[in-house]
Amino acid sequence: MTESPRSAEMDEAETPGRLRGLPSRLLAMTAARADRVVSERLAAEGARKWHYAVLVSLDEHGPASQAGLSRRTGVYRSDLVAVINELEERGHVARTPDPDDRRRNVVSLTPRGREHLERLDRLVADAQNELMDPLSVAERALLVGLLERVLSS
Numbered sequence: 001m002t003e004s005p006r007s008a009e010m011d012e013a014e015t016p017g018r019l020r021g022l023p024s025r026l027l028a029m030t031a032a033r034a035d036r037v038v039s040e041r042l043a044a045e046g047a048r049k050w051h052y053a054v055l056v057s058l059d060e061h062g063p064a065s066q067a068g069l070s071r072r073t074g075v076y077r078s079d080l081v082a083v084i085n086e087l088e089e090r091g092h093v094a095r096t097p098d099p100d101d102r103r104r105n106v107v108s109l110t111p112r113g114r115e116h117l118e119r120l121d122r123l124v125a126d127a128q129n130e131l132m133d134p135l136s137v138a139e140r141a142l143l144v145g146l147l148e149r150v151l152s153s
Helices: 023-043 049-061 066-073 077-089 111-131 137-152
Strands: 093-098 101-109
Touching: 023 049, 023 111, 049 066, 049 077, 049 093, 049 101, 049 111, 066 077, 066 101, 077 093, 101 111
Parallel strands: none
Antiparallel strands: 093 101
């Protein structure tokens, strides 16, 4: 069953009370909004969320095999190849044979990629601020902690 255009713009005041208070519904709607806001910001720089995830992983953990990047970022290996190809074409990553196993590649962040990541970090931070604007700093920290607890259970 697909959503009608009207349901995507549903007035919360008209939403049945039993639906309005469902944490699962609120999480899903918040996640969809967050994904949209972050994706729009990244697109302004010609990037996608998987580009950002790969660049962040390389920056924080250093060079990695494609399989390692897939595990760290949650990007399927088949999709990751396309992401790495795009990042490599733009000069943001370099792919070189692994000296320990020449059958696989090691992906590393380039200086140009690090500069690009710094721009993306600012955009993602701006998106986070926009999303969390209604909350105080303490409320933001509490929300993050609560979400981490829910995800880890």
